[in-house]
Amino acid sequence: MIRLFDSVHGEVRNLSLRNAGRVSMYVCGPTVDNLPHIGHGRFSLVWDVARRWFTFEGLSVHYVTNVTDVDDKIIARARAESRDEADVVKQYEGEWWDAMERLGVATPDDAPHATDYIEDMVELIGSFLERDVAYLTSDGVYFDVSSVPDYGLLAGQPLESLRAGARVEGNDEKRSPLDFALWKNAKPGEPSWSAPFGPGRPGWHTECVVMSLDLLGDGFDLHCGGLDLKFPHHENERAQAVAANRAFARHWDHNGWVMVGDEKMSKSLGNFTSLTDLLERTDPRAYRLLVLRSHYRSPIEVTEATVADAERALARLDSLARRFDLPALGGHAFELASTHHWEGASLELFERVTAAMNDDLDTPLAVSDLFEAVSLANAGADAGHETSARRLAQSINVLFGALGLSLLAGSHAVDDVSRQLVADRDAARRAKNWAEADRLRDELVARGWVVEDGAAGTVVRRP
Numbered sequence: 001m002i003r004l005f006d007s008v009h010g011e012v013r014n015l016s017l018r019n020a021g022r023v024s025m026y027v028c029g030p031t032v033d034n035l036p037h038i039g040h041g042r043f044s045l046v047w048d049v050a051r052r053w054f055t056f057e058g059l060s061v062h063y064v065t066n067v068t069d070v071d072d073k074i075i076a077r078a079r080a081e082s083r084d085e086a087d088v089v090k091q092y093e094g095e096w097w098d099a100m101e102r103l104g105v106a107t108p109d110d111a112p113h114a115t116d117y118i119e120d121m122v123e124l125i126g127s128f129l130e131r132d133v134a135y136l137t138s139d140g141v142y143f144d145v146s147s148v149p150d151y152g153l154l155a156g157q158p159l160e161s162l163r164a165g166a167r168v169e170g171n172d173e174k175r176s177p178l179d180f181a182l183w184k185n186a187k188p189g190e191p192s193w194s195a196p197f198g199p200g201r202p203g204w205h206t207e208c209v210v211m212s213l214d215l216l217g218d219g220f221d222l223h224c225g226g227l228d229l230k231f232p233h234h235e236n237e238r239a240q241a242v243a244a245n246r247a248f249a250r251h252w253d254h255n256g257w258v259m260v261g262d263e264k265m266s267k268s269l270g271n272f273t274s275l276t277d278l279l280e281r282t283d284p285r286a287y288r289l290l291v292l293r294s295h296y297r298s299p300i301e302v303t304e305a306t307v308a309d310a311e312r313a314l315a316r317l318d319s320l321a322r323r324f325d326l327p328a329l330g331g332h333a334f335e336l337a338s339t340h341h342w343e344g345a346s347l348e349l350f351e352r353v354t355a356a357m358n359d360d361l362d363t364p365l366a367v368s369d370l371f372e373a374v375s376l377a378n379a380g381a382d383a384g385h386e387t388s389a390r391r392l393a394q395s396i397n398v399l400f401g402a403l404g405l406s407l408l409a410g411s412h413a414v415d416d417v418s419r420q421l422v423a424d425r426d427a428a429r430r431a432k433n434w435a436e437a438d439r440l441r442d443e444l445v446a447r448g449w450v451v452e453d454g455a456a457g458t459v460v461r462r463p
């Protein structure tokens, strides 16, 4: 039985599925107006790991994540750069999927675009107006949150206290500051679509309701996203489903922030660091490992030190792969559940990792069990117990593969001599001994590496 935190009930519960053996999950995706940031990388990895683990457990998963391709921020960027909105979307959606591929995030089963669902959104908004749960103002159509009796369920606060805390801003024709835009009336030079209630474009909160119900059906299993989406985005999605008399997600779950110092990372705080930049500076597997080493609901800190620490841990795994000549398995998680990988495997390790993962995706415990097993496998081989050590190493490889992390023994793995040269060069740079650092760089280049100065020090890769 898989147990998972439920954001509505505030506790870990059994994941009760609509259909036995099948998980339908919806993860709110990016607005493609900029390069993906590190927080995007985290939520993508967290829910990729969940999806892979469910699959490894023998469940069939239908995974949907959307692309928001019409939004104020996209329009603002197009304006600022004198470009078409479509051109902005094309560029940043391309960057998004590139980053996902480098992170090893498995391709979603469906990746709907908001603009493909305008007609359905118009129909839903029209039905809200007919039934008086939405109203017209001079700048568009708004949803009346007081029409949903349990509005505030995800926020964990009743409507009254949410209203007391809400800031009054923008449109003063709104009946309540919590009411949100379903439809924004067309403005000159902005993309717009026709609708019975006037030309315009949808607000952000409507697309996910329409797309999740269309692709996954009523009462789908799991709706996920970053903690910043819980309120108001998810609250507002749910409110619309309630108003439409549709059964919405059975479970809600949210991942924690990415912290820089003690501040949440976001573009608005100005501490934006792009994921694209991070992936150029480090092995993408190191970021997956960094994410796995924290519980998905806890905040994580992405700093030079935590990245460097994850790189060192990854090097231990690759060196295990070299020692036992293990095949690279990651990326094939969907085939890993098949039993042939388990012939002669370490059942005890399998059971420990399974118990941790099935208890609210406790990846830090699973990873610490796996690293303990790495020490045991190396010690076993040192002591000449080749067969049992190999069995353990193979099990480690399969279980990391199930979490989407490939151990690489191949030519791209850094050999011990090169690793020492990298360490010596970092030491020389810290001591500001530039001549020695340059000499060590030349030596690494002579050994066939491309040498880069990363956030965590020298990074080498094959050309």
Ligand SMILES: [Zn+2]
Residues within 6 Å of the ligand: 028, 029, 208, 233, 237
């Ligand atoms: Zn959403």
